[in-house]
Amino acid sequence: MINEIFFLLVFPGLLAAAFFGLLYEGIARKITARMQSRVGPPVWQPFFDWVKLMSKENITPRNGVGFVMTLCPVIAFASVLSAVVFIPVTGYSPASFSGNMLVVIYLLVIYTLSFAVAGWASGSPLGSVGSIRELTLLLSYEFPFIVSLLTVGFMTGFTVSPFFALRLPLAFFAFLVSVIGSLSLPPFHVPDAEQEIVGGPLAEYSGPRLGMFSLAKAVKFWVLISLGTVMFLGGGTIEWFLIKSLALVILVSVAKTVFARLRIDQTFRLFWLVIGPLALIDLIRVMFGLV
Amino acid sequence: MKASRDAFCPKSRLTFLFSPAQIIFMHEFTLPIGPQHPALAEPIHFRLKVDGETVVDAEMHLGYNHRGIEKSLESRQWFKGVFLSGRICGICSQSHTATYSQGIERLANVTVPERGKYARTIFAELERIHSHMLLLAVAGHTIGFDTAFHYIWRDREYALEIMELLSGKRIQHDFNTIGGVRWDISEDQIHKINQNLDRIEQRAKHYYKIFTKDRSIRKRMKGVGVLSRKDAEEFGVVGPIARASGLRSDLRTSGYSAYSHIDFKPVLGSEGDCMERFLVRLKELRSSVKIIRDCLANLPAGDYKAKLPLVINVDKGKEATSRIEAPRGELIYYLKSNGLTPERVKVRTPTFANFSCVGKILQGTQVADAPITVASLDPCIACCDRMAVLDVNTGKEKILDHHELDHLFGKEHHHD
Numbered sequence: 001m002i003n004e005i006f007f008l009l010v011f012p013g014l015l016a017a018a019f020f021g022l023l024y025e026g027i028a029r030k031i032t033a034r035m036q037s038r039v040g041p042p043v044w045q046p047f048f049d050w051v052k053l054m055s056k057e058n059i060t061p062r063n064g065v066g067f068v069m070t071l072c073p074v075i076a077f078a079s080v081l082s083a084v085v086f087i088p089v090t091g092y093s094p095a096s097f098s099g100n101m102l103v104v105i106y107l108l109v110i111y112t113l114s115f116a117v118a119g120w121a122s123g124s125p126l127g128s129v130g131s132i133r134e135l136t137l138l139l140s141y142e143f144p145f146i147v148s149l150l151t152v153g154f155m156t157g158f159t160v161s162p163f164f165a166l167r168l169p170l171a172f173f174a175f176l177v178s179v180i181g182s183l184s185l186p187p188f189h190v191p192d193a194e195q196e197i198v199g200g201p202l203a204e205y206s207g208p209r210l211g212m213f214s215l216a217k218a219v220k221f222w223v224l225i226s227l228g229t230v231m232f233l234g235g236g237t238i239e240w241f242l243i244k245s246l247a248l249v250i251l252v253s254v255a256k257t258v259f260a261r262l263r264i265d266q267t268f269r270l271f272w273l274v275i276g277p278l279a280l281i282d283l284i285r286v287m288f289g290l291v
Numbered sequence: 292m293k294a295s296r297d298a299f300c301p302k303s304r305l306t307f308l309f310s311p312a313q314i315i316f317m318h319e320f321t322l323p324i325g326p327q328h329p330a331l332a333e334p335i336h337f338r339l340k341v342d343g344e345t346v347v348d349a350e351m352h353l354g355y356n357h358r359g360i361e362k363s364l365e366s367r368q369w370f371k372g373v374f375l376s377g378r379i380c381g382i383c384s385q386s387h388t389a390t391y392s393q394g395i396e397r398l399a400n401v402t403v404p405e406r407g408k409y410a411r412t413i414f415a416e417l418e419r420i421h422s423h424m425l426l427l428a429v430a431g432h433t434i435g436f437d438t439a440f441h442y443i444w445r446d447r448e449y450a451l452e453i454m455e456l457l458s459g460k461r462i463q464h465d466f467n468t469i470g471g472v473r474w475d476i477s478e479d480q481i482h483k484i485n486q487n488l489d490r491i492e493q494r495a496k497h498y499y500k501i502f503t504k505d506r507s508i509r510k511r512m513k514g515v516g517v518l519s520r521k522d523a524e525e526f527g528v529v530g531p532i533a534r535a536s537g538l539r540s541d542l543r544t545s546g547y548s549a550y551s552h553i554d555f556k557p558v559l560g561s562e563g564d565c566m567e568r569f570l571v572r573l574k575e576l577r578s579s580v581k582i583i584r585d586c587l588a589n590l591p592a593g594d595y596k597a598k599l600p601l602v603i604n605v606d607k608g609k610e611a612t613s614r615i616e617a618p619r620g621e622l623i624y625y626l627k628s629n630g631l632t633p634e635r636v637k638v639r640t641p642t643f644a645n646f647s648c649v650g651k652i653l654q655g656t657q658v659a660d661a662p663i664t665v666a667s668l669d670p671c672i673a674c675c676d677r678m679a680v681l682d683v684n685t686g687k688e689k690i691l692d693h694h695e696l697d698h699l700f701g702k703e704h705h706h707d
Contacts, residue, residue, distance in 0.1 A: 036441040125322055129658065186435055187507055193435060193659065198328065260507040261435025263659045264344070 012089040014081060021218030022046040024225060024249050031253040046218060053211030061204050063123025069205070072118035073212035079110040080219045086160050087226050090238055099158045104227065105146060108182070111220055112138045115191075118213070119201025130200020133264050134184075134191040140271035141181030141188070147279040148175040152231045154286045160227065162235035167291050172232045174279035176248075179224045180255050181271065183217075187259035188267055225249060319347060322658060326355050332429075333672035337649075337665070341658055349653035349661075351646065356673050364636040365629075369395050369603045372633065374465055376624075379638065380674045381462055382425065385418040386617035387638075388467040393547065394613030394626045395469050398605045405549070405591040407471030412549040413586045414457065414466050415615070416579040420491060421450040422618035423531075423572040423579075426669045427498065430569055433666045434511045439501065446494040449487040456480055469603065471596025481587050488580050495576040502569060512566035516652040516664035519563055526648040529641050530620020532668055535571045536563035542616035553585050565660075565667040604631055617641055619669050642668070643675035 007013055026043040033040020060066045083104045085095040112134060119131030151171040156163050165172050181188040192200040202213060229235060229245040236244070262270065285291050322341045326334040334355035340348040360379055364372045376391040377384035389411055396403060403411075424447040431439030451461045458464040458474060466472055502508055518528070523536035533540035534557060541557035543550045558574040560567040605628040613624045620641030627634040645668050652664055 036438045037445055038441055125320065129322070186437075189435060190659070197658075257438050259436070260431070260439075260505070260511055262507060262510060263657060265657075266510055 008085065012087070013084060016089075017081060017084040017219050017222050018215060021215070021220075021222035022050065024245075025218050025221055027246070028221075028249050028253045028256070031250060032257050035254070035257045046214070050211055050215060053206075053214065054208050056207040056211075058207040058209050059204075061123050064204060065121045065123070068117065068121035069209055072114045072121065073205075073209050073216060076111045076114040076118075077212050077216040077219065079107045079114070080216050080223055083107040083223045084219065084226075087223065087230055088161060088235065089226055089230075089241060093160070096159065096161070101149060101153050101156075101158045101160050104160060104223075105149065108220070108223070109138065109142070111216065112182075115201050115213075118205070119203075122201070122204035124204045126197040126199075126203045127201050129197050130191050130203065133193075133197075134201055136264050136268060137181060137184065137188065137191055140268045141178040144174040144271055144275040144279045145178035145182060147276060147283050148172070148178065149231065151279065151283045151286050154283075156231075160230060162230050163232070164234035165232040168232075168282045168286070170278045171282035174275050174282075175228060175232060176251065176255075177275050178271070179228060180252060181267070182224060183221060183252070185252065185256045187255075187262045189261055190264045190267055193261060225252075324661065326352075331672075333670075335670070335672045337661070339653070339658065339661060344657050344659070346653050346656050346658060346661060349650050351649055353646075353672070353675065358673075361636050361638060365633055368631055369399075369605070369633075370469060370601065372636075373468060376636075376638075377463060377465055380640070380671055382422050382671060383418060383617045383619065383622070383674075384463050385414050385466060386615055386622050388465065389415060389548075390613045390615045390617075390622050390624045391626075391636075392467045392469050393615065394611050394624045395603070395605075397611040397613060398609055398626060398628055399469070399603050401470045401597055401599060403471050404594040404597060406475075406593050406595045407597070408549040409586045409590050410472040410476055410595055411467060412553070413476070413583050414454070414464070414472070415548065416583045416586075417450050417454055417457075419579045419618045420576055421447050421454070422669075423576055424450065426666070427502075427569060427572060430663065430666055433662045434508065436508065439498075439508075443494075443498060446491070449491050449494075453484050453487050456483060468596060470599050471594070473596070475595045476587075476590065481590075484587065485584070488583060492577060492580045495573060495580070499570070499573045499577075502566075502573060509566065511660070511663060512569065512667075513564060515565045515660045516656060516667060517562070517564045518648055518652050522648065522651060523563065526651065527644055528620070528648050529644045530616070530618070530669075531568055531571045531575065532645050532648075533620065534558060535560040535568040537561045540621070542614055542621050545614075547615065549586060550582075552589065553582055555582055555585075565663055568667045602631065606630075608634075619671060620644065640671065640674035642671045646670065646675065 010016065023043065023046075025046045026041070029045065030040045030043050058070070060069060086093060086100045086104050088096065116131040116134045116138075119127035119134065148171040150158075151168055152163050152165055153159075180186075184191050192202065197203070202210060205213060225245045225248050226241070228248050229241055233244045233248075235241055319340055319342050322339045324337040324339060325331050326336045336352040336355070338350040338352070339346050340350075360375060364375055367375060373388050373391055373395075377388040379387050395401075424443050428440045428443035428447065431437070431443065454464055454466075455461050457476060457480065458466045466474070518526075518532065518536050520537045523533050523538050528536070528538075529540055537559060539557060539559065543555065544557060555578060558571050558578055560571045607628060607630050609628045611626050613626070615622050617640075621644070622641055623639040625635070625637040625639075627636075649665065649668065653661055656664055
């Protein structure tokens with residue numbers, strides 16, 4: 001019992017997920033900054049930001065709907081935190097059951113939906129446009145994301161468990177690209193394009209609400225990175241896990257640095273016509289036992 | 292206007308549930324950009340009438356940053372006015388002081404020594420380099436390519452270093468004065484300038500490669516915000532925008548300053564889209580480096596400014612116009628003398644000429660393309676702010692003509 005509570009609240013549950021999420025975000029920011037030939041914020045900056053946001057006040061715009069604006073960040077945070085439980089970071093997860101991979105996929109969709117609702121509830125035209133784009137982006141990356149996970153799922157019985165996917169390079173590639181899309185990082189940061197719609201769904205958010213969203217974002221980062229580490233890179237002991245996941249963080253940061261933002265229609269076309277079919281090739285190979 | 296805003300911002304708690312449906316089935320709504328907006332460095336207000344993600348119509352409102360510089364110039368003696376004219380624009384302060392000085396030189400029949408003319412040309416081209424690099428960096432930022440922004444911004448320092456070397460200041464140089472320039476260029480400085488020019492040329496080549504080869508940049512800029520040659524002629528656009536549409540509009544060919552002694556061809560494009568406008572600027576970086584090198588190699592000996600009395604008296608009522616190719620296009624000053632001070636100074640900045648085509652090139656683009664389309668015009672908003680009278684009761688804006696101004700303010704005209 002004590003073990004389970006420790007697992008849920010400390011490691012790799014609430015505390016560890018929040019800690020590593022914010023830390024990885026800081027590391028990604030630092031790497032990006034160095035590649036852009038600037039100094040960049042300290043690695044701990046996301047922690048400082050979070051503490052500051054939580055100590056500020058919530059502002060509800062005149063057209064905003066207060067309780068929905070409060071509910072959305074909580075739902076977003078709860079959904080990604082639930083997903084953490086299913087990922088066997090140390091090779092073991094007490095919540096593990098056959099087919100839990102599908103639950104993880106659902107939980108990640110709930111996160112995006114709460115983002116979209118948050119944009120509409122804030123009552124701002126910029127937030128609304130951001131919400132539409134958020135959903136369109138969801139529709140785009142979800143296809144290659146699910147297909148690439150299913151490819152590995154066929155091998156592991158649709159359970160999140162360690163698997164080494166060197167023989168499935170296309171699925172791994174599709175997974176990485178859709179992870180970047182799912183985190184709405186460049187080149188897919190269409191929903192929160194600050195030059196066009198001023199941060200999109202979160203344009204009107206402030207204080208603890210924004211703090212919860214930023215924490216949820218960080219935990220999602222951790223979830224996706226650890227999902228990739230477990231399902232495609234084989235997980236391993238805690239040291240190996242950290243090394244492999246850091247490698248993924250570096251890959252994501254490089255992608256973040258070298259691209260301009262695509263338009264939403266271009267994003268959609270890229271995911272459905274290029275990345276998705278690539279993942280499908282590996283899925284078909286697995287289904288016919290050609291791997 | 293009000294109705295469409297209400298549709299977006301439902302007041303009651305129940306109606307918010309319908310807003311997704313409203314957005315999908317609603318035909319048009321207005322998306323405000325500015326006066327305060329992260330993509331805008333200066334206050335300007337765009338109203339985009341949007342159908343889904345397509346821009347149907349665009350409106351532009353100016354007047355948030357009006358400073359009354361033309362009026363203040365009228366109360367300053369000729370020499371002092373030159374400093375104030377540089378404050379019209381932070382980025383093209385060299386062009387403004389040069390144009391104003393050139394106008395006064397025409398009024399007072401002053402001949403600028405050859406060395407002064409060459410120095411002005413060198414400085415004008417340095418300004419073109421730093422202004423174009425600034426815009427290219429902003430363009431990178433506008434399409435979400437922050438790496439390009441940081442790199443180009445960093446390399447722009449090479450041009451600023453040279454300007455600091457020559458004038459002691461990075462941005463507000465006050466390099467020109469009536470009858471020449473304020474500081475001479477020494478041999479040591481020429482050596483350092485050449486070193487930095489090499490670096491600028493090398494980086495300009497690199498960025499040209501990036502802008503032409505990078506797929507994500509090409510996807511965002513190619514075929515966006517097209518201004519055909521015919522439209523460019525009709526709207527009377529100037530500078531790199533006109534040249535990108537294939538118009539041969541470059542005042543430097545008229546040979547003011549030292550341009551008549553220098554072998555140079557204006558850079559011309561043909562496509563007229565955002566991509567072409569940036570490529571024209573990238574090519575101009577290299578042509579500017581070449582012009583500066585030529586000027587430095589053939590720098591004539593002698594005085595760098597004419598000897599003039601501190602107080603210049605020009606015959607009352609005498610008029611002159613002065614035109615220069617600023618980084619953004621043709622800059623025009625009209626001067627009328629009142630003896631020791633100007634009676635009237637009228638400035639036509641290139642941005643003001645280029646803004647005429649905003650509505651045209653925004654029509655039919657996507658919302659996502661609007662920022663880069665506007666940025667490709669290189670708008671300098673402080674330069675072109677005008678005053679308008681707003682009728683609070685009807686909400687109508689009006690630009691007053693000369694007689695109405697007389698009527699409103701008596702003899703005190705309120706100009707730009």
